[in-house]
Amino acid sequence: MKGPLFYAKILLFGEYGIIKDSKGLAIPYNSYNGAFKKADVLEGKALKSNGYLLAYYNYLKSLKTDLVQFDLAQLEQDITNGMYFDSSIPQGYGVGSSGAIVAAIYEKYAEDKITVLENLTKDKLLRLKAIFGLMESYFHGTSSGLDPLNSYLSLPILIQSKDNVESVGIPYQQNGKGAVFLLDSKMIGETEPMVNIFMEKMKNEGFRKMLSDEFVAHTDACVDNFLRGDAKSLFGNVKKLSKVVLDNFKPMIPSKFHALWKKGIDSNDYYLKLCGSGGGGYILGFAPDFEKAKASLTGHDLELVYRF
Incomplete structure (x- = not known):
């Protein structure tokens, strides 16, 4: 078992400000990523990750929301069978380690999910952001949902305001000094x-x-x-x-x-x-x-x- 890769993110601008409706710009950072894997014998980091996933499963099970439903039976079975999140994204470094896990869980276990291939209207992006905020609040107490959104879409995300989010193109990198x-x-x-x-x-x-x-x-x-x-x-x-x-x-x-x-x-x-x-x-x-x-x-x- 090996799931799709979910990348780290960098919030170039907007930290704290987006809480007060400033603009924000987040970009995927492909140097770090994570994916679901499975092991017959869990040890070390894999064992620790499996334990974290079990705790997170219990959180999702307790959620009372109409925003999103999960195939919790399948998630529980996969965790029992040795699933873990194999990640190179450093934790506590501000580059979206929990966002990648949230995005991966949503992609694999959400029912009636919004996929990255459909026409992502503003309403769909806001809905995804709200779902991801709810899911990631387990890790941080409160969450804007921006990190998982960025990891899930693997696209630069522009926040114009709380109610206005869109994917954007950013200028091509140059070979300049800056x-x-x-x-x-x-x-x-x-x-x-x-x-x-x-x-x-x-x-x-x-x-x-x-x-x-x-x-x-x-x-x-x-x-x-x-x-x-x-x-x-x-x-x-x-x-x-x-x-x-x-x-x-x-x-x-x-x-x-x-x-x-x-x-x-x-x-x-x-x-x-x-x-x-x-x-x-x-x-x-x-x-x-x-x-x-x-x-x-x-x-x-x-x-x-x-x-x-």
Whole structure:
């Protein structure tokens, strides 16, 4: 038994902002993926994954919803027969490890599912997003459903607002100097505590004003710049976004990266932003000149995502 591959995702723009109706842009990241496999003898990671799937099966069994129904009998039987999710997607790194599992479960066990081959109208995309949000809330407490949607469709997803989601084309990669990259913090991040900190901050009127006046405005501009292929304007707006995040989202940035974050803004060698909810995992970087950024970030592990 080997199921289809489900890929990692990178939320280029929109972390936290999409909670308050900013734009968002997520792209598949094909360097990491996961698929269902089966083993007669379970051990190590396979055994642990099988146990996780059993716990998740119990969650799905307890769900009271009209949005989606699953073939739970088949799921239970497959888990009993040694099914596990074989994944290279790092957990707690902000690249959609739980999203891939959710997408795989939906694809294999949902009844009357919306398939990737049909005409994906706005209503169908919103329905899928709602289903995936419900399914993924098991892992994070709350979920927008965006990670599983991206993994399921394996297409770039543009969030215009909470009620307006569409698949989009992104500009072809160039062989220029500029790049988007991932910086490995070497720390595991947990989504739920970070979202709780954000929700607590949202009780402050000044924070809410900053979010709408600065954070959402810069995020929306970055999305527009990226989709138009306007790299020059993009780097200017990412720099502004990076500064706003450093000033207002410090708990989401591991403390040992605060100085490195500021160094990028001051030197213009690179600009860092959160990748997902933060707290660890990957940090997303944008560099006008990737070779200069690599030199400036010597000693850190970088992964190239996209070239301008």
